[in-house]
Amino acid sequence: MSESGSPSVAAFLERAVEWLAANAERRPRGSQVRWGEGADRVALFRDTTAEDERAQVQAARSWQRTKFDAGYGAISWPVEYGGAGLTSGHEVAFRHLESEFVTPLIVEAVSISVSLEASTILALGTEEQKDRWLRPLRRGDELCCQLFSEPGAGSDLGSISLRASRAGDDWVLDGQKVWTSGAQFADVGYVVARTDAAAPRGRAFTAFLVPMDAPGIDVRPLRQMTGGTSFNEVFFDGVRVPDSARLGEIGGGWAAMMTTLAFERAGAAEGLGFSGTELVDRLVLTARKLGRSRDPMVRQRIAELYSRNRMRNWLADRAQARVDAGGLPGPEGSLSKLAYTRELQDAGDRAGSLLGPAMVADTGAWGTFAWSAFVCGVPGLRLGGGTDEIQKNTIAERILGLPKESR
């Protein structure tokens, strides 16, 4: 379905593939994994040096800029904000096509800024805010980090306690945020703060866009069990911002967060790290190399993992087809995320059964100890972006229509 005047997805892809081929290498066809070749990392989180991480962020931003300037960075956005004015169908089709080329690694700090934060500002910002932020964020010139969770407010975002107090025409922010990806690279932070101590959560919060170099902001890296520091604590001590920094209405913070989380859910099926068969391919190669490919247990478990990966991808395609046909993105993203984390858990278990002690003690052999970083990352994926249990609540309440939690 295309609106009158816009090209069909097929026509759009014809031009897109030419552009991609001119700007990136095609991935080799078939399994991308060759035993013993290249890096054997299969980790879920980046555990690199600060230097390497900075370089990866720069590479991701540079690619985003290249795409934006060629008309592929904001495909479904309005033209007035630098977009191509096409549909989400075009956007998704481009992403599928892009995955056939070798492009810089996806860095969460950049992808969150480019997709979730920029989309939120597009949805909720004033004209001034849209003029100030949309193009720089979408082009990767500036980065925005997301500041929702706090030590006392994880699944229960209704417990957010970071305070924004009125001070004349300004606001003063005091409190702490946690689990902030990319805060160390961000130029601006999208903060949700409590502005009414007594109101129910639907009216208690207000969102702000706060420059990350404002006096009183202290970013401290959080070390996770994989050894790396993908996340940060961010302390706000008397941080003063003008009212023009407010995103949305006073008391509109809960709605703003729900809008952003809806974008996250809609993108969940697309943006998941190992969406293809890379993990199964690795496990198949591992089984063969170890001479275990005739083992009935190994065969059954790998076949099951492969099957569930394919079914998850089919489900995501169906959800996308509904969106392309004019439907709204639904809560199906919760089903995808739940299925994804289970797949990751299972893949880690398979690796352990195949590799034995070589997974947990580094013998230097290719493709063995590398899995230990993967296994350590899985607990984080089951927690971030909505825990498994929150996903199940969402599925049960919003898809199955079961009674909401009593509060």
Place this chain on the structure above:
Amino acid sequence: MSRTSTERPVRDELRDTVREFLARRAPMGEIRRRIATEQPYDPDVWALMSDQLGLTGLAIPDEYGGAGASWQELAVVVEELGRALLPSPYLAGVVLAGTAISCSDDEVCKKELLPRIAAGQLTAALAVLEDDGRWNAPIGLRAVPNGDGYLLDGHKSFVLDGHLADVLIVAARTARGASLFVVDGAGPGLIRTPLTTLDRTRPQARLEFAGVPARIISTEGGAGPVLARTFDLASIAAAADALGGAQRCLEMSIGYANERIAFGRPIGAFQAIKHKLADLLLEVEFARAAVERAALAAAQDTDEVPLLAGLAAAHCSQTYALVATENIHIHGGVGFTWEHDAQLYFKRAKSSQVLFGDAAVHRERVAAHLLDEPADAAG
């Protein structure tokens, strides 16, 4: 794929028509009454299915008197029949025997049998399994040439509709290997004994052959590829049937969770029930996607059919058993009673789980695709 997307509304209409027909003509009370008798099939429902709705001829090619629809449409019909738990000659005759005949290259046989099956005038059954109940086990039933035809000696077991069908399509062993034969259900030398089954909606029989006359389909030793292909397609049908039943069980569970009050609120308000149902929904949604993809591959006759048939059959048989079991559990004590419908779905699920090869057998086909080098496949 534009072909799939434009035909989706047509399949949705077919689904609605079949579902509405079954709800009206084959309510559960009537099914329960019939399965307590020796004749579980309602001849009026069968006549309406073939004459009015054209379901018996739906996927039979039009050159043999059918409507020439694809496996995508057939899967929808099988799914709805599974959802309604209707006892019917459809699976054994139209799907299993009909598929075996269609997959052969014997035009004479196809022209003779398929139009009558399509018109609902001939019921049929496919007899492959023997005592060990495995699809690819060596065949014990022997066929020896006798004049223009053959005589069969031995036995078959676990034959769906074996004692009810007008005609039997039988796998027997000749000097040149596995072959398929047409046998008159009322023929001499054939003793057909109904078996007592867990699932009374699916009659099964043991067949004893003592010099039973048979006509060969195609040539001696030619049944291997036909049976392999039939098994793939039968697996997809089994998966579709399981999907229909699992979906119905899930809906029963959700309904009950919303209406049963305990500890001052509907039991669906508690996370134990909520989370269990969320998990079951994921499995059923996976099952739906798997059946759609396998049926599409069958409709397009791609080389992914064995892989996707195995994937769908493994997942769906497991899912049906899981959802049917949890459906009883969510219903509490009443779900355990004879009178409640949950136990009928449970028995269908448990029966299907083993009848067409259990999940491990189907998953092995997926494993072979992933792990076996072409050189291994010969072993």
